Amino acid sequence: MNPLPPLARSVHTAYAKNALVRLPGSLGNVDASRMAIVFYCIGTLDLLGVLQDQTTEMERLSWRNWIWEQYAAGRYGTGFKPGPFMSTNSGHDTPHIIMTYTALLSLSMLRDDFSRLNRQGLLRFVASCQNSNGSFSNTPNGGGDSDLRNLYSAFSICSLLGDWSSIDVESAIAFVASCRTYEGGYGQLPSCEAQGGTTYLAIAALHLAPPGPRPRLSTAERARSEHWLVHSQDASGGFRGRTGKAPDACYCFWGGAALQILSAHDKINAYAFTEFIAACQFPYGGLAKAPGQPSDPHHTYLSLAAAAMYAPRLDMSARGYGQWDFAPFNPLLNAREDTIRWARSHIPARRF
Template sequence: MAEDDDAAYWDPADPDPDPTSALDFFDRDRHLCYLQMMLELLPSAYQGQEINRLTLAYFAVSGLDILGGLDRVDKAGVINWVLSLQAHPKNEAELENGQFYGFHGSRSSQFESSDNEGPIPNGSHLASTYCALAILKTVGYDLSFVDSTSILQSMRSLQQPDGSFMPIHIGAETDLRFVYCAAAICSMLENWNGMDREKAKEYILNCHSYDGGFGLTPGSESHGGATYCAIASLRLMGLIEDDLFSKTGTSCCINVPLLLDWTLQRQGADGGFQGRLNKPSDTCYAFWVGGVLKILGANKLIDKKGLRDFLYTCQSQYGGFGKVPGALPDLYHSYYGFCAFSLLEEPGLASICIELGITDSAVCGF
C-alpha cells in the first residue's frame, strides 16, 4: 500500500520519451483505454508483480468505475475469478488452526507444489482480501454471499497483543497498513467481529508522532500513507467525527490542529503532495494526504489549482499517471491520480468514499 518507494509497478526512473507532451486537461478517454488495456493484458514489466494480481485488478476495475467505464468490465467473469481466490477451511476445527482464510493475491499461490506434497500452504493476505472485497462491491456483488465467517473469525488471529495486524498467518511485518485493511474489511462486511477495535485504536494512537502526523509503526517518522491509514481506520471504526476542521482541541486523543498543520505542509511549491519531509512530490500522495484533509473537513485549504497543475505534469500521453513528472504510467499511480481528480471534483468522474478507496456508488450498491 502506501510507501514512499511504492514498489512502483513500472520503473519511475524510466522517463516518458517526451515529457514536454504533458496535457493541460484531464484526458478521460485516453485513461479509459489505458485501464481497459491493463485489465485485459498486463505488460511484461508486471511479471514481478504476479503475486499481486488481485491488487492490480482492483486498480483497474475501481479506476474504470471512477471514470464511468464500468460497462467495459466483464462483471460475471471478474466475480467468478475473485471468488475463486478465497481460501476456505475444510471444517470448523481447521478454522481454529491459526491460519487466515481470506483471499489469495493470485492463482499462483494456489498451484500444486512440484514435489507432490500437495498445495502450497494457504497464503491468503489481508491486503488481497481488502482488494477482493473492494472489487466485488464495485461490480455489484452482494457481499452477504461471501464466506465472511471464515474471513472474520480467522482474521482475529492476525491481530497482535499491541493491536497491530500481521497481513498473513505465517508471520510478517506489522504496521498501520494492515490495521487499515482489517478495518476496511470489517466495514465492507458490516461486521466488526474480525478485530478488537479498542486494541487497534491504541496501536494507531501509539503511531501518532510529535509533529502531528503518523508513522507506520510506533516511533517511526510521520508519513502521508501511514497518516491516511490511521485517520481512515479511526473514521471507519466510528472513533472520530465528521468535519474535525471546524472543531478545536483533540478528537480521539488526536491533536487536530497539529495534525492539520503537518498535513498542509506536505503540499509543496510545485502544487503536489509529498509523503514525508524533504521528499519530492508524488502523484499518489494527492490522494493519501489529500484524502486525510477531506476526512478532516479541511480539503478547502488545498491549493487545488497548484495540485491540478502538478498532476497534469504526471499525466502520460499514453493514458494513466506516473509517479513523478515525466515518468511512465503505472497502475498504482494511475489509480490514485484518478482518485485525486475525483477529490478535485473533475467533471464526469464519480465521487469516492475516501475511507474505503472505492466510489460512493460502489459503497451504496448502485
C-alpha cells in the same frame, strides 16, 4: 490562472483495460500483488465512469470469476489470496488481509452479489490476523508485516460488514496512537518517521472505528495533523510523502484524502493540486508519480481518486472543468460512494 489541461479519459480507459487483459500472463514478477493491480485497473474504470458501459458483460464476469478463484478457506477462516502464484508456491491457500480488502471493493465495483461470501469465515480470518499488541499481520497468526496497512484493511472490512465483534478495537486504536509522531503524522510502526501514506491509513482507521470512550483525536492532535498535511503540499500543487521529498501523485491521494476526512480540504489549493495531477498524465495512457515519468496502475488509480475528491471543487467556469468531473468519492474507504453503498448493502449478513 492557466486553463486546466484536459483529462484524457479515453486513453486512460484503454490503458486500464489493456493492463487487465494482459494480467494473466505477463505480470509474473508482480504476482504477489496481482489482486492489488486488478483493484487499481477496475478502480480506474470505475472512477472514469466507464465500467458498466465500456466493458462487456463477459469481461466483467471473467474478472469476477478470477477474483473468486483467489478466495480461500482454511483453518483461519476465509479471505482472498494475492493471486494464483501464492498457492502453488507455498502449498497453502493463505488469504491476505490487504488483498481481501481490495478484492471486496473490486467485486463491489463489478456489482457482484457476494452470494459466495462466507461472512463468519471472513470475520474469523480478520480476527486471526490481529496480534497481541493490537496491530494486524497480513496473514493469520503473525504472518508477514504488521504495519498500518493491515490494520486499515481490517478496519475497512469490519466497517463494510458492519460487525466489529471479532476484533479488539481499543487495542488496535492504542497501536495506531503509538505510531503517531511529534509532527502530527504517523509512521509505519512505532518510532518510525511520519509518512503521507501511513498518516492517511491511521486517520482513516480512527474515523472508521466505532465511537470509543473518548474522542479518537483530541482537538490539539487534529490541528497538528492538519498542519503537517497542509504543509505537505508544495509549490507545484503536488504532495510530498515525507518532509523535504519531491511531490508524488500517490501522495496527493494519501494527503488529500486525509484532509478530506479531517474536513480540512478547503485549506489546500485545489486548483494547483488538480493541475499537478493533470501534468502527471502519460501521453500513451495512465498517470505517473510525477510529470514526465512513465505511468503505472497504482499511480493511475490513486491520482484519479485524488482528482475525484478535489476537481469537483474547482470553479465551474474554469476551462476544461467538465472533463474533470467525477461521481462522489468516499475518502475513508477509497472508492466511489455508489460502490461503497453497494458493498454495504450486499456484503453484510442479512439479519431478519
